[in-house]
Amino acid sequence: xxxxxxxxxxxxxxxxxxxxxxxxxxxxxxxxxxxxxxxxxxxxxxxxxxxxxxxxxxxxxxxxxxxxxxxxxxxxxxxxxxxxxxxxxxxxxxxxxxxxxxxxxxxxxxxxxxxxxxxxxxxxxxxxxxxx
Amino acid sequence: xxxxxxxxxxxxxxxxxxxxxxxxxxxxxxxxxxxxxxxxxxxxxxxxxxxxxxxxxxxxxxxxxxxxxxxxxxxxxxxxxxxxxxxxxxxxxxxxxxxxxxxxxxxxxxxxxxxxxxxxxxxxxxxxxxxxxxxxxxxxxxxxxxxxxxxxxxxxxxxxxxx
Numbered sequence: 470x471x472x473x474x475x476x477x478x479x480x481x482x483x484x485x486x487x488x489x490x491x492x493x494x495x496x497x498x499x500x501x502x503x504x505x506x507x508x509x510x511x512x513x514x515x516x517x518x519x520x521x522x523x524x525x526x527x528x529x530x531x532x533x534x535x536x537x538x539x540x541x542x543x544x545x546x547x548x549x550x551x552x553x554x555x556x557x558x559x560x561x562x563x564x565x566x567x568x569x570x571x572x573x574x575x576x577x578x579x580x581x582x583x584x585x586x587x588x589x590x591x592x593x594x595x596x597x598x599x600x601x
Numbered sequence: 602x603x604x605x606x607x608x609x610x611x612x613x614x615x616x617x618x619x620x621x622x623x624x625x626x627x628x629x630x631x632x633x634x635x636x637x638x639x640x641x642x643x644x645x646x647x648x649x650x651x652x653x654x655x656x657x658x659x660x661x662x663x664x665x666x667x668x669x670x671x672x673x674x675x676x677x678x679x680x681x682x683x684x685x686x687x688x689x690x691x692x693x694x695x696x697x698x699x700x701x702x703x704x705x706x707x708x709x710x711x712x713x714x715x716x717x718x719x720x721x722x723x724x725x726x727x728x729x730x731x732x733x734x735x736x737x738x739x740x741x742x743x744x745x746x747x748x749x750x751x752x753x754x755x756x757x758x759x760x761x762x763x764x
Contacts (some may be wrong), residue, residue, distance in 0.1 A: 523637075523638050524608040530633070596736075
């Protein structure tokens, strides 16, 4: 689990003018808010994660302990129209791929009955390396 | 020798040096510097078979001993230490030999398998670059040049006595 990873992903999206021209920064969120009522919006949540120490993690000096972290992140794009969800997804993908070791592994189109909006659920796998 | 450990308890040190000299400073020569994610050491003992003419069966005896191994690193010469590249490309002077040492675990109170091999030669350095989901790594092979000097004493495999 890494809060940093989710914040980092949000940072990539917020620093892209292609993304923020479609979704305001204030509506790119990490974790579910109590009320989600502004659209379009992007929600970043973590669904799985693994952390693995490299060879010699325990014997390396502090600051040089190599650890790989693989995070599975869910990106929910909410919008009033289906086309809007596609347009947003199309600008999100290249931003996240360009961010580093990130790949999209799943993509589902949904309609959210509770919120009455279109929803595009994408899942990304993201690898981060740490020098603990 | 006892205990079950994982790779995170291991140590590996790699340093190039000139013939007849010993490495005394292992600063920045450890697995973290090279970003080693895999390490293997293989000890092979061959056998010799001779026909016994006119007699049933054949004669078998011990054959040659060889020690070799491989490792992967994800930190290369520019960002880490370049001993491995210097050894395979320059291979003379201060880079004529490579000392590769390490241990399964450094936990106190138990004796784990250790190796201290001072006459290694890097025989292959293979950099592989894949897609965005693949860590860029180099696969390195090495061989011990003086297997006749290798001995084993209470958990330690070493050729250092003749360095």
